[in-house]
Amino acid sequence: MDGSGLPETRSTCPYCGVGCGVLLRPDGQGGLAVRGDPDHPANWGKLCSKGAALGETVGLGERLLAPQIAGQQVTWDHALGQVAARFSKTIAQHGPDSVAFYVSGQLLTEDYYVANKLMKGFIGSANIDTNSRLCMASSVAGHKRAFGTDTVPGTYEDLDEADLVVLVGSNLAWCHPVLYQRLLEARRQRGTRIIVIDPRRTASCDQADLHLALEPGSDVALFNHLLTRIYEGGALDKSYLRHVSGFDDALHAAYADDIAVTGLEPAAVAQFCAEWIRSERVVTVYSQGVNQSTSGSDKVNAILNCHLATGRIGKPGLGPLSVTGQPNAMGGREVGGLANMLACHLDLENADHRAAVRGFWGSGPLPMAPGRKAVDMFRAAEEGRIKALWIIHTNPAVSMPDADRVARAIANCDFTVVSDITASTDTARLADVLLPATAWAEKSGTVTNSDRTISRQRPVLPAPEGPRDDWAILADVGRRMGWAAAFDYTSPAEIFREHAALSAIAGRFGRDFDISGLSDLDDNAYDALPPTRWPVSQTKRGGRFFGDGGFFHRDGKARMLPLRWREPAARTDRRYPFRLNTGRIRDQWHTMTRTALSPRLSAHLAEPFVDLHPEDAARLDVAAADLVTLTSAHGSAILRARITDAQTPGQLFAPMHWTAEYAPKGRVDALVAGATDPVSGQPESKAAVVAAARFDAAWYAFAVSANQLAPRASYWARARTATGWRAELACTAPVANWEAEAREMFDLPDASLQMVEDAARGTARLAFHDGGRLRAALFVAPEPIAVMRAYLTGQIGEPGREVLTGRTAADRPDPGPVICACLNVGLNTILTAIESQGLISVDQIGAALGAGTNCGSCRPEIATLLAARSMREAAE
Template sequence: MDGAGVSETRSTCPYCGVGCGVILRPDGAGGLDVRGDPDHPANRGRLCSKGSALGDTLDRAGRLLAPRISGQEVGWDSALDLVAKKFSDTIARHGPDSVAFYVSGQLLTEDYYVANKLMKGFIGSANIDTNSRLCMASTVAGHKRAFGTDTVPGSYEDLDAADLVVLVGSNLAWCHPVLYQRVLAARAKRGTKIVVVDPRRTASCDGADMHLALASGSDVALFNRLLVEIYEGGAFDKAYLRNVDGFDAALEAAYADDPTVTGLSEAEIAAFCQLWMRHDKVVTVFSQGVNQSSSGADKVNAILNCHLATGRIGKPGAGPFSVTGQPNAMGGREVGGLANMLACHLDIENPSHRTAVREFWQAPAMPETQGLKAVDMFQAVGDGRIKALWIIHTNPAVSMPDADAVRDAISGCDFTVVSDITAETDTARLADVLLPAAAWAEKSGTVTNSDRTISRQRSVLPAPGQARPDWDILADVGRRMGFRAAFDYQAPAEIFREYAALSGIAGYFGRDFDISALRDLDDPDYDMLAPRRWPLTEAREGGRFFADGQFFHPDGRGRMLPLRHRAPEAKRAPRYPFRLNTGRIRDQWHTMTRTALSPRLSAHLAEPFLDIHPGDAAALALEPGDLVQVQSPQGNAILRARISSDVQQGDVFAPMHWTGETAPSGRIDALVAPVVDPVSGQPESKAAVCAVTKLAAAWYGFAVTAGDLAPDCAYWARARTPSGYRAELAGTTPVADWEAEARRLFGLPEAEVQSVIDSARGIARLAFYDEGRLLAALFVAPEPVAVLRDYLVTLPGAEAPQAITGAPPADQPDPGPVLCSCFSVGVNTILTAIETEGLMSVEAIGAALGAGTNCGSCRPELAELLARCATPEAAE
């Protein structure tokens, strides 16, 4: 309680797998004040830009408030009776494998548990998979091959203790900023060295001692060369290797591999290997750049081989470390949310494991083989093998590879259910039945972060309308399908106790995941549960794995694998000369259903873009700000060109966040082929091939509005602002009457208008008013529109008689594009402070303006501004 008597609640951030603790306080107006929890071991009070803006994302205007059948609101009984009947009838006619669940790392562990139990134990199919398949399935496969289980050996404390941190395919500075700040703190305190292994120069390179810009997909060759150097340099651990099989075969394969495929020089590779071998305390952090590959599992095992060979695993400051992308991706792995796993890290194809889980659940049936993984699942939806599909808290019509085909498959499915918090997603619009689910801060349960720490998410706000928690919806359907006793849950604590008890069976089988010490947790203790790292047994809590050379294979030994470089499956060709890399940006999350609600998060990068090397841009006659058409064998996109030497020549990069709701032509996963790793089933999302051409735009536009807008043109991208929306627009056909088009765009048929229209030059500027207050404005030109966007977005709703000029009055400063999202500090504000106050360092900027002092993810851009100001060109 605070001094005013308003309660505060400890919970967990709903974004990435760091699992930051947050303290939530209702603001009295239906929203929340959010700050970092200084007592949570994951973040110690820090939050990134997204976490800091959580309070901005609680807008309930677009919430789904009642169940819908075919677009019509109905009661829960009608909706769930239909879901239960359709699934039951489909199973009766076509068998249990004719239905499927596609779930999400946005689910809490208790939700995941009920979904997995219903599908595998009572429907009798393993056709339940999760969008976590798209981010960490290759790590799961690599861990199981090397260790016998999907075990993360270390903890975040290893980042504090390491002498060398190697970031492989991980832009930690933008995607896990709180962890990156821990690494930087270790560098400042202990001199920790940082190496980035990534084809692209990212924000993480700013603090790095070395950047290895290897060729896409060549990680195995690099780590094979490291293994050779470990052997030749005598850095291998003979004593440790007595407990590890496969060293000789792995080394033979490494010698046979060709390090030149990395595109790195011999000197670069040698310097990296020497740095790695000189430091006993090495943590190798890897993420999507490793996992999202047709050889993702091999990349993981190539990294694990090096740690196993040296015994640098499970010790303070040493080990391989996978960082996950979702708040409960780890919990989903633990609970069996993947099609190839049972709960508690038990194996679906092990008869003893199946029997034990079936008897524990008193289940009528258990599948004997793996179910369909995500890509195969939606292909089965498309060809009619799956006839009833339930999608929960994810947007596969945007996020899956070959997204257009996935969208068409969902649309053509006999019966599709979607549980979500909004009806306004590409996937929700395809559903036969929509079910309103409780959102973050409205539901209670647990999540597990990337270092095995279980934390509570707690409800502090009432769910709007008829929204219900996911475990409750799933259990209700289970009861209506005839499984009443098994799904008669009253609260998430009851589910958690059952789950903890089941984990004791896994412990009996010698598995790593065992939280059976919590099986008798009563409701008050569950409510008060503090963050705790598993395993949680009567004999052990937390800690690290494998330092003692004891593994989870039946013989207790570890495994090194013989691996060889395999190039990405898609090959460059004259028709598709570019390698397309996809990924995340700093301030957006997945398909933006939450982050797009925050104006400050949308201010940094407000539209989809394509990074392209200056040499490639020159060959294509591209200028900064041009729109480009990007085409692959799977689909097409239109994106804003950003000319940047951060990408290698021949490579391009595009973010994956934009959707049919925010920028229909920016759905980048529509260009990604449905190619998967043969072991993990994870898609190759970072190595598609494509062609790039300049869009032949007849006009470009920029719009601001206090209301919504209805674009109808080849390209548009919409973003929330403090006063409404902003939009970038472009068309390929001329517009005859700009005033009529603007009135249609904004839905303002009668509003007063100021306009300047020069048809001969292709220029139009229109501002619409109501009693002197600006309603909307549109600026059109034959080239990318040159107006002060970050000034214009502040005007709707205000008296702004000069809006049509597109620039502020002379006496009003323009802050410029937002650079620091945490504190909404613009580029021009920073440049002015650098010039007038003589700021000479990132720290000085932080002290003067606050920029870079929260999550720190904008610090590389601040450093770039300082560097520009220090050059003569910047001063001219």
């Protein structure tokens, strides 16, 4: 059975906060066919490379299928009994604040709701925080300070109607590709202009009219300057300012800042201000470059100040838009999943709000003060103040700042529980108890995207025997801890109805989050729920907020805040002269637990890297493809050098995805300090300081294998391929016997061997065959390896007689490294088409090869190839 006759199921992509709709059809063999949902308002059928590859990331190969205690399989009854008993004992002996939950935007809203209710309502502690603290907490804080509640004012439709879109600290082209393509469509249709504000030149700059490469952390100074120009240029909306307080103080503070700290050319600043002021319909899109800062909340409010001063908020085509990184970061905020929030956007420190929620839940007293936010939570675990910790669907031993310290804290905590779908994460390996959870495509519930649209996530694959839904695991523990009635849930629909009913209380308090109109959905209506933007109440449904005021402070007014620029917490010095920016790449997601399962996604950038400017590379004596050691006061990493003038001298960029599973020395967050924003508690992940030096290896190697490799080297990075695995290796220690080393690494003690070795030059090439088929190959040299990697990965399982050349035969083309992951189009394929067909535009390449015609996030790279060809022709 191939599954082609089965109906498609509407669901939601589990990656970023865009919240794309997907149509899923089982293939009959445990996999999925995936396409974009043409009727979902977030994406209208579009998918990025990650969404398009979702079908390659399901299956049971990496799954945790039974509970484990101390590495031994146990029954669910035994595991949950142990969890409930240890948490209850810890609370009895040390109080409720001795326990904590660290949860995730990968949870569905129903899961999140039960976790928050259990911790805040019945355990009686606010020690529940989420990995959304690492991406959206500053936006939450900024919204609350300005609006009185965590309200996203606008919608995605504003991108369609804007005259100017400003991307601040947002590489939308790679991190939210579907929204970026929506923006480019608006540009084609109505000439929307684009300005990018980012210390580095990213793929989002490809179509930008202006790029402001400001100094890291100086966003407040730039938007303060804009506020002064708004005032001087007569662009204030004096009528709208009747809905706003604090303007005079905000303006006075803005004049006290010095635009020079941005490092920008005055002409570029003047152009930015002029365009912003004359464009009535302006949308400011911001993301991690704003939020992940010790002044992240102030950056958010500096942006909001400009929109409030001009009344450019809550109307079509204008306003601030925070784009979230997690698929359900918004849902987690709605249920109060952050340590400083109460459910339904109510205030934890408001006695009336606490009493209302307590009465609704029938719980004991709720905590009166915020709990421990993420960074402080793991420090408290390290210091023994948190003695029982439950981590759900996240990998803080990699993703948290000061990651080595966090890993030690988890390992040393008296009792750590991890719920996940796999045991193969850095965090899961540290757990006392592992609980197997159901995965995306097996779960039922809801998620909320960046523009407040609630979408259903529906099961399409049967869950394997063993894993359970997260809400069911949490509820079972709640019952075992003595709260049977409060956690007597039988379905996610029942939990959703309770959540919606609780939101009516928020509505009665005059808050923004009210979905009480959905509280009477029966199971069938819940199953059929279409994408629905909140609020959904008797008084308001969907739409925008604040077009005519109506803010949520007691006086009904917004607040403009007096703000001043502050330097990042860490400063460069002689020991650590480089500023390190961390972030995402196009085809990987967070710590790769899902995307690394896809060979297609791993083919684009297969190992961790660091981008550095040519001037810095020259000073360090680093050439392209050399390895570089980065060192900070907190840790170290070894990364592949990419030399590019997209970086400013003195600044580096490295992606945060790699883990001990795929590249033990590539864990970039081990370099980042745990400095946080004093308001939001969000870590500063964009401005670490590091030293850099070339990694001088005795040898470098490239390997391909049908089996998973087990390298022994100072540095290694492995990735899946369509036929097995590939790996890059380097080491400072020489190897005396390459045959013995390779046989152990590949676990091929008896395979036949072809080998060419030149001991004097330090080179070796080995190929292992079994049954006439290539099983593995290794290429060793004293410098970075130059071979055709895409060709070699495709030789596994083939006769591979010419594999030791490292190159394809002249009559067989090598596609080269993947550029378009959606359609699997390689670099050499594109270059050949450019030369042989005379292609001169990205669109022509798309028409000829398909590259860049799906999510479009590879179009900037294709444009760079065309530009390089033009430069060569001009030089000739």
